Amino acid sequence: MLFHVEMTVNLPADMPEARAAEIKATEKAYSQKLQNEGTWRHLWRVAGSYSNVSIFDVEDNETLHHIISGLPLFPYMEIRVRPLCRHPSSVRDDDS
Amino acid sequence: MLFHVEMTVNLPADMPEARAAEIKATEKAYSQKLQNEGTWRHLWRVAGSYSNVSIFDVEDNETLHHIISGLPLFPYMEIRVRPLCRHPSSVRDDDS
Amino acid sequence: MLFHVEMTVNLPADMPEARAAEIKATEKAYSQKLQNEGTWRHLWRVAGSYSNVSIFDVEDNETLHHIISGLPLFPYMEIRVRPLCRHPSSVRDDDS
Amino acid sequence: MLFHVEMTVNLPADMPEARAAEIKATEKAYSQKLQNEGTWRHLWRVAGSYSNVSIFDVEDNETLHHIISGLPLFPYMEIRVRPLCRHPSSVRDDDS
Amino acid sequence: MLFHVEMTVNLPADMPEARAAEIKATEKAYSQKLQNEGTWRHLWRVAGSYSNVSIFDVEDNETLHHIISGLPLFPYMEIRVRPLCRHPSSVRDDDS
Amino acid sequence: MLFHVEMTVNLPADMPEARAAEIKATEKAYSQKLQNEGTWRHLWRVAGSYSNVSIFDVEDNETLHHIISGLPLFPYMEIRVRPLCRHPSSVRDDDS
Amino acid sequence: MLFHVEMTVNLPADMPEARAAEIKATEKAYSQKLQNEGTWRHLWRVAGSYSNVSIFDVEDNETLHHIISGLPLFPYMEIRVRPLCRHPSSVRDDDS
Amino acid sequence: MLFHVEMTVNLPADMPEARAAEIKATEKAYSQKLQNEGTWRHLWRVAGSYSNVSIFDVEDNETLHHIISGLPLFPYMEIRVRPLCRHPSSVRDDDS
Amino acid sequence: MLFHVEMTVNLPADMPEARAAEIKATEKAYSQKLQNEGTWRHLWRVAGSYSNVSIFDVEDNETLHHIISGLPLFPYMEIRVRPLCRHPSSVRDDDS
Amino acid sequence: MLFHVEMTVNLPADMPEARAAEIKATEKAYSQKLQNEGTWRHLWRVAGSYSNVSIFDVEDNETLHHIISGLPLFPYMEIRVRPLCRHPSSVRDDDS
Secondary structure, eight states: OEEEEEEEEOOOTTSOHHHHHHHHHHHHHHHHHHHHTTSEEEEEEETTSSEEEEEEEOSSHHHHHHHHHTOTTGGGEEEEEEEEEEOTTOSOSSOO | OEEEEEEEEOOOTTSOHHHHHHHHHHHHHHHHHHHHHTSEEEEEEETTSSEEEEEEEOSSHHHHHHHHHTOTTGGGEEEEEEEEEEOTTOSOSSOO | OEEEEEEEEOOOTTSOHHHHHHHHHHHHHHHHHHHHTTSEEEEEEETTSSEEEEEEEOSSHHHHHHHHHTOTTGGGEEEEEEEEEEOTTOSOSSOO | OEEEEEEEEOOOTTSOHHHHHHHHHHHHHHHHHHHHTTSEEEEEEETTSSEEEEEEEOSSHHHHHHHHHTOTTGGGEEEEEEEEEEOTTOSOSSOO | OEEEEEEEEOOOTTSOHHHHHHHHHHHHHHHHHHHHTTSEEEEEEETTSSEEEEEEEOSSHHHHHHHHHTOTTGGGEEEEEEEEEEOTTOSOSSOO | OEEEEEEEEOOOTTSOHHHHHHHHHHHHHHHHHHHHTTSEEEEEEETTSSEEEEEEEOSSHHHHHHHHHTOTTGGGEEEEEEEEEEOTTOSOSSOO | OEEEEEEEEOOOTTSOHHHHHHHHHHHHHHHHHHHHTTSEEEEEEETTSSEEEEEEEOSSHHHHHHHHHTOTTGGGEEEEEEEEEEOTTOSOSSOO | OEEEEEEEEOOOTTSOHHHHHHHHHHHHHHHHHHHHTTSEEEEEEETTSSEEEEEEEOSSHHHHHHHHHTOTTGGGEEEEEEEEEEOTTOSOSSOO | OEEEEEEEEOOOTTSOHHHHHHHHHHHHHHHHHHHHTTSEEEEEEETTSSEEEEEEEOSSHHHHHHHHHTOTTGGGEEEEEEEEEEOTTOSOSSOO | OEEEEEEEEOOOTTSOHHHHHHHHHHHHHHHHHHHHHTSEEEEEEETTSSEEEEEEEOSSHHHHHHHHHTOTTGGGEEEEEEEEEEOTTOSOSSOO
């Protein structure tokens, strides 16, 4: 089941650089593990911003929330979630 | 080069059903041709709405505009475009 | 899997009353069938408006979209969907 | 009498973790007491966010305000309240 | 129990004047009956607009909805409802 | 001359409790004096929020501004002002 | 007593030109009479739009509403009203 | 050439009172000099807020920007600029 | 003097195609004359929309309004105007 | 390929002046290098604000993101990006 998730990062201006670097490194590892497992299907940077558009493939809402709220950057992000489904004009059965 | 495009359809309440059906059929053929050519990479329905989220892979802005403004439903849609690029945490070189 | 759905009805001012009455009657039957089956778990009127707040219990996004887009009033409604999950402070395992 | 309440939590970035944990624990106990008494009828997490959707069953506006303004997290939440009533298409007399 | 209600009227530009006058006359009678009964406690015009601010004193949400949705102008109004209660700094026990 | 004023309080999270209590006490005295004089005609709490809706009866805009900008909580409030006048359907000459 | 009023005109696309010209001529005469009487103190066009910014000098809210709601274009305008008063840094006692 | 400028002041809650008083005094002198020179034609307080509405009469956009960005309160204000011109219904050639 | 102007076209769904084509042709001629004269310095299409971003070089606000309000598509466009001036980091004296 | 970029700067109120001056100097050099290379085609100040409107000419979205995210002021700016293309009414083949 697919979900469309938009994330925009707002780090506090006074966060020490070392702390920011540490959170970002953990975030990257967390994200890549989920990408390799096939759960985080797509991850794009929105050009010119500190935002991404992501597609998640999860079993249910519960799992989606578990993953998103576990993101190291979660407390510093504005997040918008929309459930997706197959489009009647799509040529693919399993839109990967 | 990837673009993130959101489209929401608003057909006039007084459009004859036959006319609506005709436009939708042309739109479907137009969309599927572009999907088969690899230009319209992803097409998802946003659950519970008459909206879609799409990813286009085009050579430049010009081509993107040519494709979107040529959509049979173009005069009846609210459209938002955002340029995408590779995310530094992405595990894939060519995010398909 | 639960979804929170808000619907606001905007019937065109020039729709004949008989036509409006017919759509509303079909909508009511459609809604009550789904309520009796347990899919449309809750249905509340927002006081002072022609809007409702609903909770749906469905298998997946696909089913949710199928149900909502099948509503007789669908072409005349503004709709907002949000996926729900269990709250860590909830006292009930299956929030009915 | 039912009310639909949405709450979004925004804890200050510089609140000590121990203080945050303490407030959350008090909040949980406060919420569960009200749920067990039947006043806080439903409590759902909105997937992917630090927000909830709640249904309260209270005698009047006064009681509702007393409960919400007494929430330990009240100073840190954005809150929206909407009065509910029975929907004419509902199949249940007392929508629990 | 008090409710704060804002109403803005948007009559269709093509409604015949006689029809508009008829609806407004019925609305006036309906409103004055409720004012005389003490249910519609206050009714003010917002200067420079076709809007009003009203205070209703009703038993519950159900009654409020019954009254508002029964307004002859209901299909042509944008309406916002907010529940009120006693303010801790108010000098009056029953804010009339 | 009546004015409709909405006030929402946003105290800084790091204001010492004693300082907050002091401002609120001064605010209460200031408000009650004006209520007793008949200038601050109505004062209601919006249920579930740290907001109020107020009706002021003043001689002119100048006086209104003098009163509002003199509120001890003025620097911490979001305020919206709307001029009111008699509604043609009102049953009262002097809407108190 | 001064009020700041913004007006944006939205004439229906299907209004006959003769009807539009007639309303505009009546509006112009109405406006110039009020300007000559000193009530409509300033009237500016916002460059590039079908909007104006106006300053009215009236005795009270009632008079302001009477004037604005009497504008021939009133049913076709979006209007925003804000009460003004003397600015503490103004060099003029009567800001003309 | 006239411009309509709205300014809303937001001083940081933790700015020392002496510093705030100093900025305001400099602002007042700066503003009054420009008013006396005829550049800052009108300056009104919006009743009930820490905002003003101003009319500037300048030679060009460059001069307008120079004046506004030189305001001592510039870093603490939200500002909106709109170019004005003569209204076809105005009775005055030079709207002072 | 430069102005930044954004225009979005909304033609009524029921405008006859011949009428639309006629307006667009007149608009094109009008626009190209102004471009050739150097008044309409830049004209870009916003990709994926029926909008443009334009830069006008005019003597004053009056001239700008005269040009924009004379556009054949003016009654069907949403327009936003912002005055521009030289940027302190610009490498060009006359930004053409 | 052209992009329309709007940037609004929000420096934290407590940033030391020396630090701010340093960032601005680096930003200016960065910007001027790109202007001289022809990548940052236009740079205008929006009169009365701490904002600019820019036109970038880049090979692809990737390059655009690289440039914008490398701006010394990037962490302190609100940024909006829109892809541009040739307008059918433009008289220039390469809109410089």
